[in-house]
Amino acid sequence: MAGTGRPTVRDVARHAGVSVATVSRVTHDDPVVTGGTRDRVLASMQALGYTPSVLGSGLAYQRHHTLGVVLPGLGGPYFAALIQGAESVAAEAGVAVNVLGTHLRHDAVQAVHQLALRTDGLIVQGGTVPDDLLGAIAEKLPVVLVAGEHPDLVTVRTDGRAAARGLTAHLVEAHGHRRLRFVGATHGSPDTTARYAGFRDALAAAGLAEHGEPVRHGLEARYGAMAARQLHAEGDLPDALVCANDELAFGVLATLPGLGVAIPRDVAIVGFDDLDLAALASPTLTTVHQPVHDLGSTAAELVLAATRRSREPFAPLPPDDRVLPTRPVLRESCGCST
Amino acid sequence: MAGTGRPTVRDVARHAGVSVATVSRVTHDDPVVTGGTRDRVLASMQALGYTPSVLGSGLAYQRHHTLGVVLPGLGGPYFAALIQGAESVAAEAGVAVNVLGTHLRHDAVQAVHQLALRTDGLIVQGGTVPDDLLGAIAEKLPVVLVAGEHPDLVTVRTDGRAAARGLTAHLVEAHGHRRLRFVGATHGSPDTTARYAGFRDALAAAGLAEHGEPVRHGLEARYGAMAARQLHAEGDLPDALVCANDELAFGVLATLPGLGVAIPRDVAIVGFDDLDLAALASPTLTTVHQPVHDLGSTAAELVLAATRRSREPFAPLPPDDRVLPTRPVLRESCGCST
């Protein structure tokens, strides 16, 4: 009985005078269904307004048609681009994307477990999930780690260390800066940890010492503003600030000039990520271009490819490490082309 | 048989020597199950590592245990706060949140339809979904509109028009500004449309005309930077800029000083939303505090309450309009307490 709800396969089958198997075959474009029958079924679907139930097919296929993405937070253009990259691939495959921001949750570990129960695969940003939990989950379903390193997993990342080394060297060699300071968390996020390491590499190579401990607050714009205020209050401004990401750099850019510090005249600034705003702020921001969108889409492709595999007992993905290229973008904030 | 996959109710039932019904009752804390049996079942669950399948219970309950959120984009702290608000309520109810950014998708309408098929209810940001589509979806499942108006739906919003009127009046009355210009899209987003209307209200009340057309680019930080560059290039700076939101204001703040324009000395700036960064940037940003988190949590509560209702044929939610309070926050960027 069509009852009160949506039509089901059986309704369509009855209406078209065929069996449910045939209806199912038509929805899957199975070529064995002959022209006449096929048209009749399609007409019935149209007439009844039939759409396959996600719930029903999910059970039958043992698949959620959902991809999980675990990020520290939801704010910020970096994550927006990452999600967009993942979603563009997922949409293609008729898969929904479920995002989890762990920093928003007091019960992050529980939340990740929950997410794992309702998705077919996970994309995890480095630093959001403890390694052991990550390993345990990877036993059960495909996991790809983004912007992080792990010997037993599939990882998609950039070589942040080398890029940061190069950019820092530019400040030293091209602009003669000798007192450099790092802004941004240096642990927790493998991504920024690598950048900090590259920063130190370059200083060591030039025989310089850090001009003070890294200014550690967080990785969002507002922490850049806090860092700027702290530096200004301390009174001992370095020649250049190397920010862990562009967001922090923007926070600095929206604060220091208001406090009477000119950029790059009094202090040079560089960021990391090359967000859209980097080319528009004033001064324009020197940074490292990262293929964030591609990071997301590549990760999604790897996960989805794995979910498509046979229905046999799940086997963890063989480890793999994909390193996507970066490119330094020299603009005004470091002192170039002012 | 236990086969290769996860244990099912039948596995637990066999292991505990009871029926599947009893197992199901135990997972639901049904008090009719007696102590001894109950303990035995719990022990078996523990022993087998049983977790109910989301797929199976979803089918039986006809529920996805998922809440959909439709936003224009994913970037930006405003949406992050909104999602966080919704997620905090959803997590409580064991419901996942599925976010869709329509501006990222060329096939937004299709995507919304898809989302509606896999969620139990929808939270929709005003301006993202055409009114007729919204109405059609509301016939099928609970929908709450956030930051928008609609006579037939449940809406959760703030009175942006009144707030913008008040803030604009402050610029005119307290600081004597007479040449004011609006920055931000004035259509598409009902939210910013209302703010623009309030801006005009205040000017009209003061007998002033707008100092030029609104600078329309978009609603993200980078468009604020573009607006700043455009204004600077035009050379005819107004006394004050009223930005449609804080993000735009930050874009301006990260650009104008670098171009030699002091804030608020040369031009005053106000925003809207009171993001975290507003109190930290320099100058600190005068804005309107909005309970964005509450907007999200309230919307989620309304949707979830509706999904919990009987399994009888779905009836659209009765229209309702919830207006949450706002509060002006006067800081340095308008010229106050400099």
Added chain:
DNA sequence: GTCTTGCTTGTAACCGGTTACGTCTGCACA
């Protein structure tokens, strides 16, 4: 005319929970 062969279509079991209804047990009471 019978037997293959090959193609289209149908039957029914299954995915993993949920739950209406029925059964069984034990106890109180007549």
Added chain:
DNA sequence: TGTGCAGACGTAACCGGTTACAAGCAAGAC
């Protein structure tokens, strides 16, 4: 001892698709 009743638990149907296998049928080979 028989009857009624309530509480604890089991049976089996169902949610809406999918699919292995079987069945039906027509055309071609002999």
